[in-house]
Amino acid sequence: MAQVHIDRVSKIYSGTQRAVNDISIVIPDGEFVVLVGPSGCGKSTLLRMVAGLERITEGTISIDGRVVNALEPAERDIAMVFQNYALYPHMKVYDNMAYGLRNRGMPKAEIDQRVREAAKTLELERLLERRPRELSGGQRQRVAMGRAIVRSPKVFLFDEPLSNLDAKLRGQMRVEIRKLQRRFGVTSIYVTHDQVEAMTLADTLVVMNNGVAEQVGSPLDVYKRPASTFVAGFIGAPAMNLIDADVSDDGSAATVGGAVIAPLEHSAILEPGHAVTLGIRPEHLRRAGANEKAEIELVVSAIEILGADTLAHGQIGAGGPGKSNLIARLPGTTRLEVGSKLPLAIDRSAIHLFDRETGRRIVSDKASQTEVTPRARLAAV
Amino acid sequence: MNKVRFGHSAIPYLFLLPQMLIVAVFFYLPAGEAVRSSFYLEDPFGFGSTFVGLDNYRDVLSNAEYRRVAIFTLWFTVLVAFFALAIALVLAVKADAVLRGAKTYRTLLMWVYAIAPPVAGLLGIMLFDQHVGPIVKLAALFGWDLRVGVNYHDTAFAMIVTAVWLQIAVNFIFFLSGLQSIPRSVREAARIDCRSGFRRFWTVTFPLLTPTAFFLVVINITYALFDTFGLIDLMTKNEPGNNPVTLVYKVFLDGFRGNDLGGSSAQSVILMVVVFVLTIVQFRFIERRVHYS
Ligand SMILES: Nc1ncnc2c1ncn2[C@@H]1O[C@H](COP(=O)(O)OP(=O)(O)OP(=O)(O)O)[C@@H](O)[C@H]1O
Ligand SMILES: [Mg+2]
Numbered sequence: 001m002a003q004v005h006i007d008r009v010s011k012i013y014s015g016t017q018r019a020v021n022d023i024s025i026v027i028p029d030g031e032f033v034v035l036v037g038p039s040g041c042g043k044s045t046l047l048r049m050v051a052g053l054e055r056i057t058e059g060t061i062s063i064d065g066r067v068v069n070a071l072e073p074a075e076r077d078i079a080m081v082f083q084n085y086a087l088y089p090h091m092k093v094y095d096n097m098a099y100g101l102r103n104r105g106m107p108k109a110e111i112d113q114r115v116r117e118a119a120k121t122l123e124l125e126r127l128l129e130r131r132p133r134e135l136s137g138g139q140r141q142r143v144a145m146g147r148a149i150v151r152s153p154k155v156f157l158f159d160e161p162l163s164n165l166d167a168k169l170r171g172q173m174r175v176e177i178r179k180l181q182r183r184f185g186v187t188s189i190y191v192t193h194d195q196v197e198a199m200t201l202a203d204t205l206v207v208m209n210n211g212v213a214e215q216v217g218s219p220l221d222v223y224k225r226p227a228s229t230f231v232a233g234f235i236g237a238p239a240m241n242l243i244d245a246d247v248s249d250d251g252s253a254a255t256v257g258g259a260v261i262a263p264l265e266h267s268a269i270l271e272p273g274h275a276v277t278l279g280i281r282p283e284h285l286r287r288a289g290a291n292e293k294a295e296i297e298l299v300v301s302a303i304e305i306l307g308a309d310t311l312a313h314g315q316i317g318a319g320g321p322g323k324s325n326l327i328a329r330l331p332g333t334t335r336l337e338v339g340s341k342l343p344l345a346i347d348r349s350a351i352h353l354f355d356r357e358t359g360r361r362i363v364s365d366k367a368s369q370t371e372v373t374p375r376a377r378l379a380a381v
Numbered sequence: 382m383n384k385v386r387f388g389h390s391a392i393p394y395l396f397l398l399p400q401m402l403i404v405a406v407f408f409y410l411p412a413g414e415a416v417r418s419s420f421y422l423e424d425p426f427g428f429g430s431t432f433v434g435l436d437n438y439r440d441v442l443s444n445a446e447y448r449r450v451a452i453f454t455l456w457f458t459v460l461v462a463f464f465a466l467a468i469a470l471v472l473a474v475k476a477d478a479v480l481r482g483a484k485t486y487r488t489l490l491m492w493v494y495a496i497a498p499p500v501a502g503l504l505g506i507m508l509f510d511q512h513v514g515p516i517v518k519l520a521a522l523f524g525w526d527l528r529v530g531v532n533y534h535d536t537a538f539a540m541i542v543t544a545v546w547l548q549i550a551v552n553f554i555f556f557l558s559g560l561q562s563i564p565r566s567v568r569e570a571a572r573i574d575c576r577s578g579f580r581r582f583w584t585v586t587f588p589l590l591t592p593t594a595f596f597l598v599v600i601n602i603t604y605a606l607f608d609t610f611g612l613i614d615l616m617t618k619n620e621p622g623n624n625p626v627t628l629v630y631k632v633f634l635d636g637f638r639g640n641d642l643g644g645s646s647a648q649s650v651i652l653m654v655v656v657f658v659l660t661i662v663q664f665r666f667i668e669r670r671v672h673y674s
Contacts, residue, residue: 053569074567074576086566090588099584100574147570 002064002077002154003029004050008024011045011211013129019045021211027204030185032178036198038234043191044159046208049188050121051157052076060333063154073359074103079148080157083164085140087132087147093119094128097147105315113380121180137171149180156188157183172377174200195235195330199223201222225352229276232279232352238311240279244356247274254278256317261296263348268338270353276362282311285328285344294343298326303336310334312342383638412653420645430643438646447631447648454606454627457541461609462601464545466594469552474582476553477560505543506615530617530624537625540616544609552597559593560586599663606655628652 004027005107011020020042027033035043037254042379050052050061052073060067068076079100087096094115101111106172124141131139141161148156161177162170192198198205199219207215207222207230215227225234232240245254245261249272253260262278264270288294313330328344336342352366353362419437426487441447495612508516509529516539520527531537563586571585587594607629617624626634636645 031571051569051573053572072576073573078573080570080573082566084564084566084569085562086570088567088570103575103577103580147574 003027003062003189004155004187004189005060005062005065006046006050007060009046009049009061010053010057011049011162012043012057013248018211019373020049023208023211023213025206025213026058027189030187032201033191033206034182034190034198034202034204035206035208036195036234037214038104038194039193041208042211043208044192045211047157047159047189047191049077050155051080058297061139070331077151078157079151079153079155080159081144081148081161083160085144085161085164087140087143089132091131092128093132093135093143093146095128096132096143097150097286100147100151114150115146116137118149121149122146131178137165141165141173141222142329145177145180148257149184152184153186153366156186156190158188158190158194163192163194167311170197177201185218195278207234210232225361226279227361229277229279232354236281238327238329239281240281241285241324241326242354243280243316244279245276245278247272247276249273251362254351259317261316262346264351264353270362275356277354277356277359279354280326280346282352283327284347284350285326285330287330287334288343288345292345295346296326296344298328298342298344299339300336300338300342303338304374306332308332310336312336314342386432415646415649415653417646418642419644422582423642433643437643438651441644441647441651450626450628450631453537453625457537457544457609457625457627458602458605460541461548461605463597464541465548465552465604466597466600468545469549470548470556470594473553473556473560474586479562480557505546506612509539509543509616530620533623533625536616540609540613540625543612543616546604547612548601548604552601555593555597556590558588563589569657595666596663599659603656604658606652 004025006023006025006027006255009020009023010018012018023046024121025033029095035046036295037043046056047058047364050063052068052071052075056069058068061066062357064079071076091099098111101114107283113127116125119128122145124139124146127135127139127143132143135143141164144161158177162173165173174197177190184227189195190201192201202219205215205217205219205222206213209230215231217225222231226235226240229242233242243256243261245256247264247270248255248260249252251264251270251272253264254262254276262280269278298314298316299311300312300314302313304313309332310330312330312334315323316326316330317323330336330344355362399671419429420432420434422433423430508514509527511517511529514529517527517529527535527539529536565587565588568581571581573626575581575584606627609627611635612624613630617626617630628648631649632645632652635641635648639645
């Protein structure tokens with residue numbers, strides 16, 4: 001159990017391109033951190049630098065207060081679960097788990113006790129004499145977990161450990177991994193590109209893009225106050241609607257092609273004509289009541305009925321210069337027809353505002369500003 | 382899997398026919414002829430032959446010279462196979478460490494090694510040339526008057542070194558591709574589990590290489606026994622008198638130089654049995670061997 005301190009870490013594989021670019025995160029003891037982001041954003045690279053499988057180009061990584069940059073993976077007291085499990089094909093399940101302990105010169109009796117205990121926790125007792133190729137995908141996954149647990153390491157590292165499982169098993173294992181991590185209280189870093197996994201597992205979410213940590217925060221924080229248009233579009237499904245707009249002359253509304261489409265609360269800090277991107281989550285759009293003023297009118301082009309919800313896809317500002325696609329998540333009882341016009345109301349408080357040029361979130365006051373700045377939350381720990 | 386069904390037609394047999402013909406003409410016929418003539422005493426001048434039963438075998442097996450050659454062959458085979466495998470493995474492990482991930486280099490290197498053997502063979506023999514061979518000169522520096530083709534032990538030494546030299550390339554390719562087919566993540570898991578690279582090699586890498594290694598052991602034994610014929614011929618310079626030869630070369634010597642066709646046939650039948658046993662061992666082993674995937 002340990003704190004992991006990633007301090008201004010960068011990775012350059014070759015040339016000048018940075019796979020990981022100046023990332024700093026402090027992970028408190030026992031916390032479960034999820035690195036999430038699109039393919040190629042550098043998640044695995046960062047994780048592998050913590051593991052010691054990849055050399056750190058710049059910066060330092062410390063585990064439990066000790067800088068590990070120059071240490072071999074086996075000296076870092078970490079355990080890693082790989083995407084394809086990476087079990088030793090020639091060893092039985094028992095030996096797969098015992099191998100690391102034997103190499104550390106642990107007494108036989110203790111090894112046996114640890115392996116059997118882990119096998120019991122993971123319901124592997126009856127499989128100990130099998131070889132990996134005689135196991136199902138889910139069982140292999142458990143063995144990989146077991147191999148990590150028996151070492152009782154300071155840090156667990158996971159690189160997309162569930163992505164080779166089917167959807168149902170993935171859901172089960174997700175819950176199980178979280179339970180195990182709580183039970184052992186081991187600091188964990190978990191890489192995934194699946195945002196459901198990310199949201200449900202994380203104490204702290206690190207959203208990465210192009211080698212940079214776009215935002216670090218609790219899952220709810222990231223969902224509620226995305227720090228950039230990238231995060232806004234990445235976290236949440238269906239993705240947040242992002243609409244290019246301008247601030248009206250009196251600063252009280254966002255306009256698209258001259259037509260007001262949303263009221264603004266940020267007037268104090270916005271100049272008229274400021275180019276912004278408006279973010280509205282599909283779930284924050286609702287059908288306007290009969291005597292309510294509809295902010296926007298959606299021309300429905302497709303309907304997805306999911307049971308609990310209905311998703312209405314369509315365009316706003318059709319025909320005009322501000323034409324833009326939009327998705328609204330409506331109650332499952334809503335009756336809609338393709339081609340019809342749907343009046344929608346927006347909660348002012350649910351509107352996210354981003355600077356169109358930088359893509360960064362525009363915050364209305366100082367208080368919320370501290371909340372969304374990356375690193376602030378964790379650096380304070 | 383696409384399975385083509387031909388029904389009860391003769392077409393599949395027709396397809397097999399050319400292959401079967403080749404096997405029959407070049408293997409079964411000569412083999413059968415060898416077995417037959419091993420029971421006969423052939424007249425050296427070609428005037429008929431007499432059936433002598435197992436006499437040829439008895440003669441061969443009780444012959445002290447034959448036993449001496451058999452013992453040399455055994456040593457030769459063991460040493461050649463061992464060194465050719467061990468050196469190739471060391472080279473492959475070193476190359477693998479450099480080549481990890483770099484596919485272009487790997488292909489290039491394979492090419493070089495695929496083209497190299499004939500050239501390497503020539504080189505190997507030139508190395509021991511009495512007049513210009515650098516190894517001979519090197520030995521002379523240490524006061525060792527290396528006389529290949531004249532001194533029994535010197536010839537044996539040169540034969541083993543050259544045979545090893547020739548076989549390293551093939552072994553290297555197989556070992557390298559075996560190493561490269563071990564999943565990267567398995568090695569990484571081992572790096573996390575085990576600090577010592579040496580221990581890691583013997584507990585994870587090598588066990589995963591055993592299917593390749595076993596296959597190569599059989600290949601190398603076969604090579605040392607049979608494919609070194611030309612090499613021995615060159616090294617002994619047609620004067621086998623005081624020089625070491627292997628069993629295969631002795632078959633040739635007795636049959637074509639000594640004109641003892643019966644005895645030579647009996648020897649080849651014995652060798653056929655050896656090959657047969659080797660093949661069975663190989664299949665047995667491969668069947669039982671775990672195939673990691
Ligand atoms: N060994 C390497 N040599 C050169 N470039 C590499 C190497 N490994 C990764 N990269 C590059 O570094 C970047 C980040 O790769 P990384 O594997 O960390 O992505 P990732 O976020 O894990 O993606 P995925 O979700 O697809 O696994 C990519 O652009 C990749 O091409
Ligand atoms: Mg990855």
